[in-house]
Amino acid sequence: MAREIGDVILKMEGISLSFGGVKALTNISFDVREHEIRSIIGPNGAGKSSMLNVINGVYHPQEGQVTFRGEVRREMEPYLAAKQGIARTFQNIALFKGMSVIDNIMTGRNLKMKCNVFQHALHWGKARAEEIEHRRKVEEVIDFLEIQNIRKTPVGRLPYGLQKRVELGRALAAEPSMMLLDEPMAGMNVEEKQDMCRFILDVNDQFGTTIVLIEHDMGVVMDISDRVVVLDYGKKIGDGEPDVVKNDPDVIAAYLGTSH
């Protein structure tokens, strides 16, 4: 069964990141286990997105180390992250607006393509066989996300909720072992959120993909996460199972404010 939480696969230790004088993250450590849904929550500016960027190597922290599947690194590199099966989506959708849904999802397969640009341009022989194979994978993703009816629509014409789903699709197309989702439900209505939750749970369940999730909707986070990390002003103030985190006085203070 896929949904059995395994060993720790990602370990962040003593991560500190600053931009000039701004300290985005201060000495943060946490880990992610195989097949789990791990959420990072915190108020605006808490450093959640920075944390994701450190995980997949877009930001290089000044201190600390990242251990992914046993390999200890001072810092991750984006191409390494992608190669090792870490895919991500973005807070403010980063799709190619003028391209169709199919083509957008196809870009998620880029790393897996072996033929060079000239072979693909000629679309002959090996390149053609390769494209057929990848197209099939893309179609499986489309089927999984139930977006058959928009497969040829330019992404820019789709409503926001569907664009988010397409972005999830692109991440899925890379057949990742770990997915970093940056606010996948921001700006959605209740129904869209429900759909998205179902897809995230299905991905986790069917493919066993480990999911690291940033989300503001507490209801959603508490419902679907296995464990939650809470950040505030770049510091970790809580870590544990949803029920524990929910009742932690520090977390409540960070969210609701407290009298000083």
Place this chain on the structure above:
Amino acid sequence: MSDPRGQAELNTFPRLLMQHAQQRPNRPAMREKEYGIWQTYSWAEVAQNVRAIACGLAELGFKRGDRLGIIGDNRPRLYWSVAACQCLGGIPVMMYQDAVAEEMAYVLQDAEIKFAVVEDQEQVDKMLEIREQCPLLEHVIYDDSRGMRHYADTFLLGLDELQSMGTAHDKNQPDFLDGEIRKGQPDDVSVMLYTSGTTGKPKGVCQTHDAFIQSAKGGCQFDKLTENEDILSYLPMAWVGDHLFSYAQAMVSGFTINCPESGETVMTDLREIGPTYYFAPPRVFENLLTTVLIRMEDASWIKRKVFSFAMDVAKRCGAEILDGKSVSTSDRFQYWLANLLVIGPLKNVLGFSRIRVAYTAGAAIGPDLFRFYRSIGINLKQLYGQTETCAYVCLQPDGQIKLDSVGKPAPGVEVKLAESGEILVKGPMLLKSYYKRPDATAESINEDGYFLTGDAGFFDEDGHLKIIDRAKDVGKLNNGSIFAPNYIENKLKFFQHVKEAVAFGNGRDYVTAFINIDLEAVGNYVERRGLAYSGYTDLAAQPMVLQLVKECVEEINAQLAADPMMADSQIKRFLILHKELDADDGELTRTRKVRRKFVSERYEVLIDALYSGKKEQHIETDVKYEDGRQGKVSADLKIEEAKTFAPQAAKTAA
């Protein structure tokens, strides 16, 4: 003729299927889009799969005469399950896939269903929900295994597993299934279809192999359908029309069924398949046309000009060319040009390039809509039938299309009119019985073997049947001529400015009507003419609006006058109601049908005024607002006289 397998007589569906598998093993029987690519199943493959499912069901303990519930979208494997069930002498019972669990529970209980084949997790969940209420249900078999990994219940089984069980069974005992197929008789019940149950509880209509095969044969012969047709099967399998057009006719003539990828992709699939034979309710045709017109409004002026030229030409001679009537050379040339520039590409976009025959039924279709499709060369026709008659009573013959008739009795069908005007039908397509309802069966079939349709109609001079109303709504004017309120109201409602109408006349000297205007359409109309108005009541009282509605009424009168049966039903006096008829006030049902009795009691003073020769009438009405508050609307309504036409003079006036 000697036939070793005893299938010389192709009088049951399983025999037909096996025959196709032998005669045209490689022709496509079904297509389904999977992962973006159309997959084809040949007749031989279909037969193979049906055998496997049938044997699998038998292994599970499915017996002759058992009912098999089938729930889901139009999927090849669900159609195969229908055939598999019939192979074993079982009775498939299709259910509407969007019905809620409770409604399904009723059918499952009523039909005493032990086995069900369902499409996916959604339907499985419904079955689990109502399991307690349906103790007879033993096995639920699902087609799509997605999301089903955690369902450990032994009550559930994947169709894949069932098929592999069946394949093994078929290999070990190859004679078993052939024997079962041989046992099938043409007058066995082949399918049970539930009526919609708008009046009372749904009833299971039992139809035999013979009824559906005869109906399908008649239809295929009538429209010269061959094995080369392609049909898109997207209407619910539980509906009699789909069972006739997709299942029965394909089994009879061996043509290809195409299953759309999903409910949302039907338009794309339609375009990719380009069916030659097509069925849609009027609403679908209307939506298509609206989409086209909206897109044309956004087009550049050159394109709009070319489009309107083409539409003018098509309106002038398109339908005549389609019917093979004589048309002047210049018109022919212009139509050729219009076809090249606009009509051809338009049909291509709609997916109608290859259509030979298209049907619509289920509701009245607007004359403009009907004419539009015919004028662009689509052989759109109307038919008439009900679940109890395999949807096969009347069909419009090619080249003899009349807007407001449903055509001539189909081959093998006898239609006659009762004293009351009710349509009675007889033929091989009649139901065998209502399931477990001998009382209802006896009520609906008279001693001479005619089925009472409950519809009222008459034959015109060319022998075409016109449906006018439900028989119970039809009344008589004082001079004895027939009064069919729905017929008149539908005609009025075809005008975009008229939203609702209520006609009166039963037991009166002449016909009168209440009219509700369409706020949006009429509002637009007066705004373009620079008139301001404050709301519905104000708009309804504007002289300009009265004049507009009067023109509509008079046009209807001219049409009615042209029809000898209906000439007396011309609307003499009418008024525009000061408020919209509303379900919240009890004037309409929730499905937006007028509650005649309630309306005539509530507005008695208005009806009296219509028949008393008054020019104006004051009315005050209680209304309920959406937030539950009560209020009053009052107005002085003007009563208008409309011009009527003498029956003979009508032809020139119209």
